[in-house]
Amino acid sequence: MNNRYIALIVGVFLGAIVTYLLVPNAPPPAPVDQAAETAPAETLRDAAGLTLKAVKERGYLQCGVTQGLPGFSNPDDKGNWKGMDVDYCRAVAAAIFGDDTKVKYRPLSAKDRFTALQSGEIDILSRITTWTMSRDTSLGFNFAGIIYYDGQGFMVRKSSGITSAMQLDGATICTQTGTTTELNLADFFRTMGMKYDVLAYEKNDEVSAAYDQGRCDAYTTDASGLYAERLKLKNPADHIILPEIISKEPLGPLVRQGDPQWEDIARWTLNVLINAEELGVTQANVEQMKSSDNPEIKRMLGSEGAYGDGIGLGKEWAAQAIAATGNYGEIFERNIGVNTPLGITRGLNALWKNGGLQYAPPIR
Amino acid sequence: MWSFSRASISWTNPGFRAFVYQAISLVLVVTLFWFFISTAHENLQRLHIATGFGFLENTAGFGIIQTLVPYSEESSYGQAFLVGLLNTLVVAGVGIFFATVLGFIIGIARLSSNWLIAKLAMVYIEVLRNIPLLLQLFFWYFAILRPLPKPIDSITPLPGVYLNNRGIVLPQPVMDGSAGAFFLVLFLALCFAYGLHRWALKRRLATGHTFPALPVGAAVVVILPLLVWLIGGAPLHLEFAEHGRFDLTGGMRLLPEFIALTLGLALYTAAFIAEIVRAGILSVSKGQTEAAYALGLKPGQTLRFVVIPQSMRLIIPPLTSQLLNLTKNSSLAVAIGYPDLVAVFSGTVLNQTGQAIEVISITMAVYLVLSLITSFLMNIYNARAALRER
Numbered sequence: 001m002n003n004r005y006i007a008l009i010v011g012v013f014l015g016a017i018v019t020y021l022l023v024p025n026a027p028p029p030a031p032v033d034q035a036a037e038t039a040p041a042e043t044l045r046d047a048a049g050l051t052l053k054a055v056k057e058r059g060y061l062q063c064g065v066t067q068g069l070p071g072f073s074n075p076d077d078k079g080n081w082k083g084m085d086v087d088y089c090r091a092v093a094a095a096i097f098g099d100d101t102k103v104k105y106r107p108l109s110a111k112d113r114f115t116a117l118q119s120g121e122i123d124i125l126s127r128i129t130t131w132t133m134s135r136d137t138s139l140g141f142n143f144a145g146i147i148y149y150d151g152q153g154f155m156v157r158k159s160s161g162i163t164s165a166m167q168l169d170g171a172t173i174c175t176q177t178g179t180t181t182e183l184n185l186a187d188f189f190r191t192m193g194m195k196y197d198v199l200a201y202e203k204n205d206e207v208s209a210a211y212d213q214g215r216c217d218a219y220t221t222d223a224s225g226l227y228a229e230r231l232k233l234k235n236p237a238d239h240i241i242l243p244e245i246i247s248k249e250p251l252g253p254l255v256r257q258g259d260p261q262w263e264d265i266a267r268w269t270l271n272v273l274i275n276a277e278e279l280g281v282t283q284a285n286v287e288q289m290k291s292s293d294n295p296e297i298k299r300m301l302g303s304e305g306a307y308g309d310g311i312g313l314g315k316e317w318a319a320q321a322i323a324a325t326g327n328y329g330e331i332f333e334r335n336i337g338v339n340t341p342l343g344i345t346r347g348l349n350a351l352w353k354n355g356g357l358q359y360a361p362p363i364r
Numbered sequence: 365m366w367s368f369s370r371a372s373i374s375w376t377n378p379g380f381r382a383f384v385y386q387a388i389s390l391v392l393v394v395t396l397f398w399f400f401i402s403t404a405h406e407n408l409q410r411l412h413i414a415t416g417f418g419f420l421e422n423t424a425g426f427g428i429i430q431t432l433v434p435y436s437e438e439s440s441y442g443q444a445f446l447v448g449l450l451n452t453l454v455v456a457g458v459g460i461f462f463a464t465v466l467g468f469i470i471g472i473a474r475l476s477s478n479w480l481i482a483k484l485a486m487v488y489i490e491v492l493r494n495i496p497l498l499l500q501l502f503f504w505y506f507a508i509l510r511p512l513p514k515p516i517d518s519i520t521p522l523p524g525v526y527l528n529n530r531g532i533v534l535p536q537p538v539m540d541g542s543a544g545a546f547f548l549v550l551f552l553a554l555c556f557a558y559g560l561h562r563w564a565l566k567r568r569l570a571t572g573h574t575f576p577a578l579p580v581g582a583a584v585v586v587i588l589p590l591l592v593w594l595i596g597g598a599p600l601h602l603e604f605a606e607h608g609r610f611d612l613t614g615g616m617r618l619l620p621e622f623i624a625l626t627l628g629l630a631l632y633t634a635a636f637i638a639e640i641v642r643a644g645i646l647s648v649s650k651g652q653t654e655a656a657y658a659l660g661l662k663p664g665q666t667l668r669f670v671v672i673p674q675s676m677r678l679i680i681p682p683l684t685s686q687l688l689n690l691t692k693n694s695s696l697a698v699a700i701g702y703p704d705l706v707a708v709f710s711g712t713v714l715n716q717t718g719q720a721i722e723v724i725s726i727t728m729a730v731y732l733v734l735s736l737i738t739s740f741l742m743n744i745y746n747a748r749a750a751l752r753e754r
Binding site: 110111114118134167169170179187190196199206 | 707714718
């Protein structure tokens with residue numbers, strides 16, 4: 001009998017403690033309209049600066065990348081991540097810490113990438129992700145800019161004799177699940193009134209293997225991805241990429257909505273890389289350029305004004321980023337340019353003054 | 365059902381104590397859930413992530429390779445959910461059928477007095493049961509079905525049947541005109557055959573006279589519809605597949621992803637079912653078999669009328685959990701690209717809407733409901749098979 005009394009008392013006591021700990025944390029269920037008016041403004045102010053603070057305390061940046069796509073984010077034979085998306089992460093880390101090695105890369109499938117960012121597993125998603133309205137608005141993200149202007153294409157076997165995407169009526173097409181590619185494909189065939197079967201796998205490597213073994217007639221993804229994946233096939237020379245580009249795929253890094261300061265850091269690091277190319281600041285000459293006469297360069301590199309203060313970083317932030325990775329043009333040529341196995345020309349990704357689309361707002 | 369009276373509200377009353385304990389647990393559980401839900405809601409709002417189930421009505425805009433109900437890119441996410449659900453159900457249904465049949469055959473074979481058959485059954489069970497299912501799926505999909513020839517060089521074991529790396533293509537039966545009458549007659553013939561069987565059984569139990577219900581019933585089921593089919597001008601014909609630009613067009617197609625998944629699930633689960641069947645049969649006392657032999661029953665009859673009915677009592681409950689396992693294991697479809705519920709709904713739809721909490725909750729609820737329905741049906745059957753004391 002005594003034991004039962006003790007059990008009861010302990011039970012009630014524990015219950016009271018747990019209830020006490022839990023209940024104050026849970027806000028009273030406020031009427032929806034009222035919450036909508038007041039809550040966002042308050043929480044926005046609360047959240048500003050939290051990400052940068054967390055990253056600094058942690059000592060490294062967490063960056064979401066692909067599971068391996070040559071030229072964009074791919075580990076080399078020593079296990080070091082290389083590629084354009086990786087270089088962007090390095091630039092951000094350098095801007096924050098002055099050290100581009102303070103990044104941890106998290107390989108993510110196309111399907112898992114958004115939940116990883118939403119849940120705070122990563123700070124930045126730099127993973128050939130297309131900027132679309134729904135991702136920007138209802139998924140709770142903000143895009144920092146466009147690092148690569150891409151478009152979706154098709155790859156087929158040369159032996160099939162196909163030379164245009166218009167001849168793909170009735171084809172089976174392989175793609176990766178959870179991408180805009182799946183949607184563009186549906187749109188394209190619907191518009192053209194053609195029939196198709198889509199086979200969607202979760203990993204890039206599974207898609208490549210299925211295509212390589214003849215499970216499907218064509219492989220579709222962003223054109224840059226097709227060039228990269230073609231290198232992995234058994235006989236790259238047996239495959240051609242069709243001339244049609246069926247969509248706009250502006251690829252860029254993205255961050256969670258709700259921390260404007262962090263978003264600014266992501267956006268302006270990218271802008272700095274593009275501006276640096278336009279102003280002729282390179283990895284090699286960034287130190288000398290600090291004493292340049294050009295006021296634009298002086299403002300960017302911190303010898304005039306203190307623009308880094310506005311985003312919670314030091315004066316040197318931009319110079320650190322450029323010293324780590326070089327400017328946008330250097331990153332492009334090093335990873336995917338004409339002298340790399342991918343051999344992609346600048347095209348749409350040339351600077352605006354060279355007839356391309358890359359244009360960054362000024363730092364002033 | 366609190367069985368304590370007002371007069372006995374005291375700690376010495378076990379009923380009252382139980383009530384208090386349970387009330388406290390209930391309050392704790394409810395508080396905990398309320399805390400989870402309100403925190404999630406608050407955080408989602410703070411992060412500006414859309415919430416609610418309204419997305420189910422939005423246009424999905426992506427294609428699915430196997431659809432059992434009408435579906436196009438213009439259909440809603442709700443319709444895509446239905447397509448994924450049916451694809452899961454088809455795999456689970458076909459898998460359960462083959463796993464059960466095969467499991468019974470192998471379980472009985474394991475006890476065969478023929479040394480070779482018993483050892484073969486043992487090897488089957490030990491190999492299939494001890495290799496992870498995912499690896500088996502990879503084996504069927506990547507090692508067996510993937511290397512099949514391209515559509516142009518299809519293997520044709522029978523005219524109109526094509527086997528290639530895009531799956532199996534069969535001729536499609538096409539109905540026209542008076543096909544309705546044919547199916548009506550077929551249905552009536554089946555009903556008649558069943559009635560005949562029941563009548564013959566009743567008569568045999570009452571009088572001991574036998575009636576050849578099986579041959580007569582089979583004859584009725586085959587001849588009558590055939591007659592109607594011929595009179596109606598053969599309204600049912602087969603449409604054969606033809607070589608198209610990329611692939612065979614027309615005909616009925618089984619995808620290699622579907623075949624690999626069904627095959628893998630059925631063969632794997634059958635190994636477990638075989639062991640359950642063996643245990644059930646061994647649980648029936650040897651005296652029962654000997655008694656049946658003494659009555660002059662043949663071994664087959666002994667198994668069918670004496671041993672199996674008694675062993676079912678032991679077989680049903682663990683069999684149910686194997687069938688539940690099969691249904692849940694079907695979510696491994698995502699590994700080989702079969703568009704089941706997990707691949708379509710908590711894969712593509714989740715990614716496009718970003719509403720992880722809603723999508724995952726729905727998916728979990730679906731598997732829960734499927735499992736509960738399977739349990740429910742098996743419990744009904746179990747109640748019928750249970751020992752009835754007279």
